[in-house]
Amino acid sequence: MLTSHDPEPTKRKTRGMRATYLKVANGNKENAWSAGPTIGVFVHRIATSQPCRHKITEGGLQCAYCGAGLVPEWRGYVPLWDRDQTLRFVLINYEYLDAVRAINLHAEVVVSRAKSRISPCVVRAELWCTSGLRLTEKTRDPVDLWPALLTIWQDDELTQFHLKAAHEQLTGGARSGVEFPLEALAEKFDADAMRLRTVAAADEKNAAFVRSLKDRGAGVNGKAKK
Numbered sequence: 001m002l003t004s005h006d007p008e009p010t011k012r013k014t015r016g017m018r019a020t021y022l023k024v025a026n027g028n029k030e031n032a033w034s035a036g037p038t039i040g041v042f043v044h045r046i047a048t049s050q051p052c053r054h055k056i057t058e059g060g061l062q063c064a065y066c067g068a069g070l071v072p073e074w075r076g077y078v079p080l081w082d083r084d085q086t087l088r089f090v091l092i093n094y095e096y097l098d099a100v101r102a103i104n105l106h107a108e109v110v111v112s113r114a115k116s117r118i119s120p121c122v123v124r125a126e127l128w129c130t131s132g133l134r135l136t137e138k139t140r141d142p143v144d145l146w147p148a149l150l151t152i153w154q155d156d157e158l159t160q161f162h163l164k165a166a167h168e169q170l171t172g173g174a175r176s177g178v179e180f181p182l183e184a185l186a187e188k189f190d191a192d193a194m195r196l197r198t199v200a201a202a203d204e205k206n207a208a209f210v211r212s213l214k215d216r217g218a219g220v221n222g223k224a225k226k
């Protein structure tokens with residue numbers, strides 16, 4: 001029999017670290033609330049937006065996409081709180097950056113997207129506010145989206161680059177200009193360790209299960225050997 005499990009408790013408390021993309025259907029609108037400063041990143045648009053490692057590290061890391069001749073494009077990652085107070089983000093173009101920067105923290109916004117499937121979002125201040133954002137411990141402070149983006153990108157070298165920059169900042173070494181909160185970074189590594197432990201435990205169970213099949217003389221796909 002297969003067992004249903006609740007999420008691991010440690011996964012529940014990774015606050016402020018995970019953010020998911022706020023999907024807005026073509027020609028539709030979605031209300032949300034400003035959660036913090038927009039982060040500008042040069043990306044390569046493959047199936048999804050992948051960070052340009054060369055640009056984001058100011059030449060510190062090589063970028064395979066640049067190496068393949070692809071030109072990076074600027075995108076602004078805008079952190080937002082949705083109706084359920086879940087941290088989300090949308091991507092905007094250069095041309096909407098000034099308008100988005102003019103929006104106050106916690107102000108209600110309308111996110112829309114033009115008809116084209118690939119067009120970036122438009123984020124505007126909501127003129128006819130329907131409800132204010134409920135301020136809690138989670139939503140009160142401006143969100144730093146960097147740790148969430150690093151978690152999404154899953155590029156270990158890029159994460160290490162930020163970790164080194166954070167360490168240098170802490171120890172008074174060369175300033176890299178990269179602001180990175182150490183608590184959030186520690187939480188990211190906690191979450192990674194938990195994920196790896198979960199995978200390792202599942203693999204061990206699978207290995208034991210396969211061995212037990214072998215011991216019972218079962219063949220491929222559980223069919224008994226003739």
Ligand SMILES: [Zn+2]
Nearest residue numbers: 052053063066
């Ligand atoms: Zn690149």
